[in-house]
Amino acid sequence: MKNNILIGFVFLLLVSCSKTKEPIVSFYYWKTIFKLSETEKEVLRENNVTKLYIRYFDIGLHPESKEPIPISPIHFQENMDGFEVVPVVFIKNKVMLQTNLDIEDLAQKTFSLVEEINAKNKIASQEIQIDCDWTLESKGNYLKFIERFKKLSHKKLSATIRLHQVKYFKKTKIPNVDSGVLMYYNMGSIAPDAENSIYSSKIAEKYLKSLKKYxxxxxxxxxxxxxxVHIRDEKVIGLRSKLNVSELKKDKNFEQIDAIFFKVKKSNYKNGIFYEENDKLKIEAISAEDLKEMAQELDGNLAQRPNEIIFYDLDEFNIKTYEKNIFKQVVSYF
Known part of the structure; x- marks a missing residue:
């Protein structure tokens, strides 16, 4: 009798522990040169990060031949010992839209370049991730590419998934991968109005309930x-990276006209971009409260508990705007 009680107690304890186990914290790294700053290293240490999703290269089309080509392969300037590296290959959708696409050739060349980068940098990756925002028109080529790439690599294969691909998966289909990563951002259209295109709880709400069925x-x-968001004559003319409210407040060429909008006081160059007098910049950013809200939304609509939460992306400019323990706070919601 006592043994049965003990066994039951141990079982309940194990079940309880499994339910309370939090996802791990991981990061995407999206630069062409891998070199960590001291601030970035500190964040990795404090969050016990051992897994990094590193963009290895993009695949686009040659401007003349329209053949698929690798774009800006990564260069490592640091030893990757101590990290599990997941190579990420971003494939532009226009590649998959090619009617005469040689899928066998593309899969072989993509895998070969990943292996070449791994060998050069003494990286033994167990997983590869394919990042492509495929559409109904490109899904045929994309799904065939995934099938062929998986057979070639003999590795765990993951793929990025967008909200619309979750909600309409019967139409967009599900790639034959081991797992997916839901990109919970870039939800709205980039526009000169006050809406944030990176994250909108109103837009997210339209898709969240679909998660349980995926x-x-x-x-x-x-x-x-x-x-x-660079605006001229009330039209968007481009996106400007590495900008936030605190950065623009320091620049005398820009005048803050409300919480997220700045006006160009005098024509100038900033970070290599020319701004005309009276141009506007709309700053779209994600606050700590936004991150917590996202976590709560997702946790309330889970089919399965996630194994990890991956933050996009590891860059000193991004992480210095948050308190140090924000990443642990976010994963604690799951």
């Missing part, structure tokens, strides 16, 4: 970046 296991990617 058959593929999902981890979640949350945004920690900001940018400026």
């Amino acid at each position: 058959p593929l296991h999902l981890d979640f990617a949350l945004p920690i970046y900001s940018w400026g």
Whole structure:
């Protein structure tokens, strides 16, 4: 009798522990040169980060031949010992839209370049991630590419998933991968109005209930970046990275006209971009409260608990705007 009680207690304890186990904190790294600043290293240490999703290269189309080509492969300037590295390959959708796409050739060349970068930098990756915002028109080529790439690599394969692909998965289909990463950002249209295109709880609400029906296991990617929407004559003419409110407040060429809008007082160059007098910049950013709200929304609509929360992206400019323990706070909601 006592043994049965003891066994029952141990079982309940194990179940309880499994339910309270939090996802791990991971990061995307999206630069062409891998070199960590002291601030970035500190964040990795404080959050016990051992897994990094590193963009290895993009795949686009040659401007003349329209053949798929690798763009800006990464260069490592640091030893990757102590980290589990997941190579990420971003494939532009226009590649998958090619009617005469040689899928076999693309899969082989993509895998070969990943392996070449790994060998050069003594990295033994167990997983590869494919990042592509495929559409109904490109899904045929994309799904075939995933099938072929998986057979070639003999590794765990993950894919990025967008909200619309979750809600309409019967139409967009589900790639034959081991797991997906839901990109919980870039939800709205980039416009000169006051709406934040990176995150909107109103837009998210339209998709959240679909998560419970999605058959593929999902981890979640949350945004920690900001940018400026460059507006001229009430039209968007571009996105400007590495900009936030505190950065623009320091610049005498810009005048803050409300919480997120700045006006160009005098024509000038900033970070290599020309701004005409009277141009506007709308700052879109993600606050700590936004991140917590995202976590709560996702946790309330889970089919399965995520294994990790991946923050996009690891960059000193991004992380210095948050308190040090924000990442642990966010994962604690799951």
